[in-house]
Amino acid sequence: MAAIVPHSANAISAASLLPSAIPFRFPSMPINSSPSTPPPPLLSKTSLSLCNPKPCHLPLNSTSPTHFLACAVSISEPLFASRSVYNSTSPITSGFDLLRLSTRYGDADLARAVHACFLKLEEDVYLGNALIATYLRLGLVQDAxxxxxxxxxxxVVSYSAMISGFSKSNREDEAVELFFAMLDSGIEPNEYTFVAILTACIRNMDYQLGSQIHDIIIKLGYLNCVFICNALLGFYSKCGFLELVLRLFDEMPERDITSWNTVISSLVSEFRYDEAFGYFRGMQRSEGLRVDNFSLSTLLTASTGSVKPMKGQQLHALGLKVGLExxxxxxxxxxxxxxxxxxVNDVMKLFEAMPIRDVITWTGMITSYMEFGKSDLAVEVFNNMPERNCVSYNAVLAGLSRNGNGSRALELFIEMLDEGMEISDCTLTSIINACGLLRNLKLSQQIQCFIIKFGILSNSCIETALVDMYTRLGRMADAEKMFHQRSLENDYTAMLTSMICGYARNKQLNEAISLFHSGQSEGAIVMDEVVSTSILSLCGSIGFHEMGKQMHCHALKSGIITDTGVGNATVSMYSKCWNMDDAVRVFDTxxxxxxxxxxxxxxxxxxHRQGDKTLEIWKKMEKAGVKPDNITFVLIISAYKHTELDLVDRCRSLFFSMKxxxxxxxxxxxxASFISVLGRWGYLEEAEETIRRIxxxxxxxxxxxxxxxxxxNKNERLEKVAARCILAVEPKDPFTYILKSNLYSASGRWLYSEKVREDMREKGFRKHPSQSWIIHENRIHSFYARDKSHPQVKDIYSGLDILVLECLKAGYVPDTSFVLQEVEEHQKKEFLFYHSGKLAATFGILLTRPGQPVRIVKSVRLCGDCHTFLKYVSIITRRKIFVRDTSGFHCFADGQCSCKDYW
Structure with missing residues (x-):
């Protein structure tokens, strides 16, 4: 069969294939357009019927939607089929057989030997095509x-094979050049050609060229070919045009399993899980179609993303039924x-039953154990892996950092360096996060030097991670320097969000809010799901109710409130801002x-210390079939501290039934939660015994x-036991130093107390001073003990002096035992009177109208004296004073506190 040559009666040109409305040039859309730019409309069903489609019957050997990306095998069949032209005993036929053997056994030398023999013969396009197919199968694109x-x-077979080979060998530009050279030579593309060139478009993410190819397909009448339509579906899906995928799928006259899988996977990629399940139900109703492994894998991803256990379990049952489990x-x-x-048991059983495992399986188990907080088991799986790659290492690194095991993460990173493993952005991000956990200044400097040495500091993820590490170490000057010297081409939003959260972490609250507002005014913040979640969390942390409401409105208006993470952050924000009604409302919607x-x-x-309501929610959660995790039980056990009645028996039953x-x-x-419950209700002996039996x-x-x-409970014996054990377990923790110093001070051993604090200063440990703040007119007014930095300091101190005097008249007796310093009694009272909580309360009373409540946030737990003082303030001022400290909410009214003096 002679090849079609240019200028023959059947010859066509590239220009003749393009619709007259589209000039022969590309792109057919602007160069800088993005997937968000509306693409040209697809032809309707009516217009498709005018194209005189050619019949197309292609064998599909795979049901994977990526079948069109791997068409070398299909293309090579007609190449080798041409051997029937020759006599069965001819040397050429034997050559074909040898070429088949060379591909079967991966023997490149045999292929080249056959090639050398063919060179002695007269040129034959069939022989050439067979050699091209053989070399491509062996991965020898240059030889082909x-x-x-x-x-x-x-x-056309020669061109199609080479276009496919180039497309799959990261030589997409050469594939495109060859395709248009083929058109200019007058050779009409076939089904395999279109799949090959669409593969190049997918790899290049070249929407402009792909839409032109679509036009050519319509003009030549190939749109009725399911094989080509599947390739177009994949192309539009990869380019981010989901609506085009759905429209093209609806217009297809014939669909196969690949068509359905492609549209389902496209929906899952866009997180439209319910629609994906809807199409799956439609696929099940189609005759002659049977679910395959790709269908199940994709829908299991949807079940995971949408957190729908029942659907996932049903898919598991379906997999068992059809033999795909x-x-x-x-x-x-x-x-x-x-x-x-x-x-974790579900995962373990599944893993143990798997007859075949690959590196993805083992890495999945590592990730699973890390998610369940079982770092030791994850490391054990990693150590037992028959084959490791950088992804496996990164999974362990990220998991260790996420689970707070920075030391082990550092050891693994050093091991990676010793073994010469690839160090990726993910690797460095994880180890930077680990350094932030360790809070080791020298180590953080070494990591920064390592990154600078390898010249990857300009990476957006790395820069953001470094900013986060600096803020965790309290190195705000370094964080600000990194922030202001960032690479301009990198993602600004992520670093801006990290810097805002860093300011909040270091109690620089006004700086956090100011940076957020300036980022908004400059248009530098893209309020997507990640940023909205971070800002909502910030509003909750600082108790900024008004700003949190504005963020909620933005999330509603933009539609991102449908994101589960944003919804969760909104619930948390309202609950931390004294607004449980709106928190419940958001949860329900x-x-x-x-x-x-x-x-x-x-x-x-x-x-809000609503223990009974907490237990009601727990019952609803169980009824809804949601599986609790470790955090759930920490919270539920703690709820028994705040019930109206002593329900310790129920708490014991729940605690011992967890396993x-x-x-x-x-x-x-x-x-720890169980011990707190026992202590709340006075079961201190049982608490001590429980600890012994751990x-x-x-x-x-x-x-x-x-x-x-x-x-x-005023139990001095056990208090000393607990203090000694804390000192023994974590001797290097800053909290332990403070505890040790306070114990010395409480017993009058002032010299030893000062030595401990001096030792603490020499080792670089520092205690963040307690801070209290009030938000007024969208500005945060924060106070430290004996703070005189506020612009209205004279009015605040004068007001506080009056409050103290009135409280003393009403019966308030300062508890000087909370002052652990070697000073006179009157000086101790002076220290007590100007605690941060008292200053914040006074400022709030001065700012608000009579009768209005005052809302205070405190960075540490209220001391006993401040707690007593605020009770008296609520009587004198006839106001409600709300305080949120690290133990929860307090509502002071009429001389009583909602915590019932247990916090």
């Missing part, structure tokens, strides 16, 4: 190109699903609630819970 260049009259991609997707919507949503609602009621009923092994945090070394949080219980 040389064969192609040597053909005097390549045909053991398929590697399905099993890997199930691991991801049960990591998000199941328990959320499209989807995950375990974080329920935990946020439970945590809000707990902050048997819920398959969650109690951790140090759970024991099957592991009790963490410092357990002893702190006991210490707090002893402080409230």
């Amino acid at each position: 190109d040389k064969v192609f260049s040597g053909l005097s009259c390549p045909n 053991s398929h590697l991609s399905v099993s890997n997707s199930l691991i991801g699903f049960y990591t998000k919507c199941g328990s 959320m499209n989807m609630q995950d375990v974080v949503s329920w935990n946020g609602l439970i945590s809000g009621h707990l902050l 048997t009923k819920y398959n969650i092994k109690p951790t140090s945090e759970h024991y 099957p592991f070394e009790p963490g410092v949080n357990v002893w702190r819970a006991l210490l707090d219980s002893c402080r409230i």
Whole structure:
């Protein structure tokens, strides 16, 4: 069969293939346009019928929607099929057989030997095509190109093979050039050609060229070919035009499993999970179509993303029914699903039952264990991996950093360097986060030097991570320097958000708000889901109710409130801003609630010391079928501290059933919560006995819970025991130094107390002084103890002196035991009178009208004297005074506090 040559009767040109309305040039849309630019409309069904479509019947050997990306095998079939032209005993036929063997066994030398034999023969396009296909199968694109260049009259098969080879070898530009050279030579493309060139468009993300190819496909009448339509679906999906994918799918006269899988995966990629399940139901109703591994894997991803356990379990059952559960991609997707919507046992059982595992499986298990907080098991899996790559290392690094194990993360990073592993942006981001956790100044400087040495400081993720690390270390000057010297081409929004959160973390609240407002006015902040979540969290942390409401309105207006993370942050914001009614309202209107949503609602009621309501939410959560996690049980156990009645029996039952009923092994945090409950209701002996029976070394949080219980119950013996244990468990923790110093001060050993504080200063540890603040007219007014930096300091101090005098008349007796300094009694009273909480309360009373409530946020727990003082202030001023400290909310009214003096 002779090749079609230029200028023949059948010859066509590139220009003749393009619609007359579109000049022969590309792009058909502006160069700088983005996926958000509206693309040209697709032709309607009526217009498609006018194209005189050619019949097309292509064998589909794969049901994966990426089938059109791997068409070399399909293209090579007609190449080798041409052997029937020759006599079965001819040397050429034997050459074809040898070429097949060379591809089967990956023997490039054999292929080249056959090629050398063919060179002695007269040029034959079929032989050339067979050699091209062989070299492409062996990955020898350069050799294939040389064969192609040597053909005097390549045909459509030759061009299609080379376009496909270039497209899949990161040589997309050459594929495009060859395609248009083919058109200019008068050769009409076929189905395989269009799939090959669309592959190049996908890899280049070249919407302009792809839309031109679509026009050519319509003009030549190939749009009825399901094979080509699937390639177009994939192209539009990769370019971000989901609506075009849906329209083209609806217009397809014939669909196969690949068509359905492509549209479903496109919807999942855009987080439109409900629509994806709707199309899946439509696919199931289609005759002759059977769900495959790609369908299940994609829909399991949707179940994971939408946190719909029932749908995922149904898909698991379907996989069992059709025999796909053991398929590697399905099993890997199930691991991801049960990591998000199941328990650690679900994941373990699935992993142990898998007949085949790959590096994705092992990495999935690492991620799963890290998500469940089981770092030791994750590291064990990593150590047992038969094969590791940089993704596996990064999964462990990120997990260790996320779980607070910065030291182990650092060790693993050094191991990566020793083994010569690839160091990616993800690697460096994780190790920077680990340094932030360790709060080691020298180590942070070494990491920064390492990054500068390798010349990757200009990376946006790295710069943002460094800013976050500096703020965690209190190095605000370095953070500000990095922020202002950032690379202009990098993502500004992420670093701006990190800097805002850093200011808030270091109690520079006005700086945080000011930077946010300046970013907004400059248009530098893109209020997407991530930024909105961060700012809502900031508003909750500082108690900025008005700004939080504005952010909520923006989320509603822009539609991002449908994002579960944004919804969760909004619930948390309202609950921390004294507004549980709106927190509950937002929770109830959320499209989807995950375990974080329920935990946020439970945590809000707990902050308001509403133990009974918290337990009601817990019952609703169980009824909804949402699986609790570790945090859920920490919160629920703590709720029994704030119930109206002593419900310790129920708390015991829940605590001891965690392992048997819920398959969650109690951790140090759970024991700490349980000890707090026992201490609240006066069961100190049982608390002490429970600590003795802990099957592991009790963490410092357990002893702190006991210490707090002893402080409230005035048990000096156990208080000393708890203090000694805290000193032994965490001798280098800044809190421990403060505790040790205070113990010396309380016993009158002032010299030893000062030595401890001096040692603390020499080692670089510093205690953040307690801070209290009030928000008035969108400005934060913050105070420290004996603070005189406020512009209205004279009025505040004068007002506070009057308040103290009136409270003393009403019966207030200053508790000087809270002053742990070696000074005279009258000086101790002076110290007490000007605590930050008292200054903030006075300022609030001066600013607001009579009868209006005063709202204060405090960075640490209220001391006993401030608590007593505010009770008397509520009597004298006849006002409600709301205080949020680290233990929760206090409402002082008529001389009483909502915490009932237990906090």
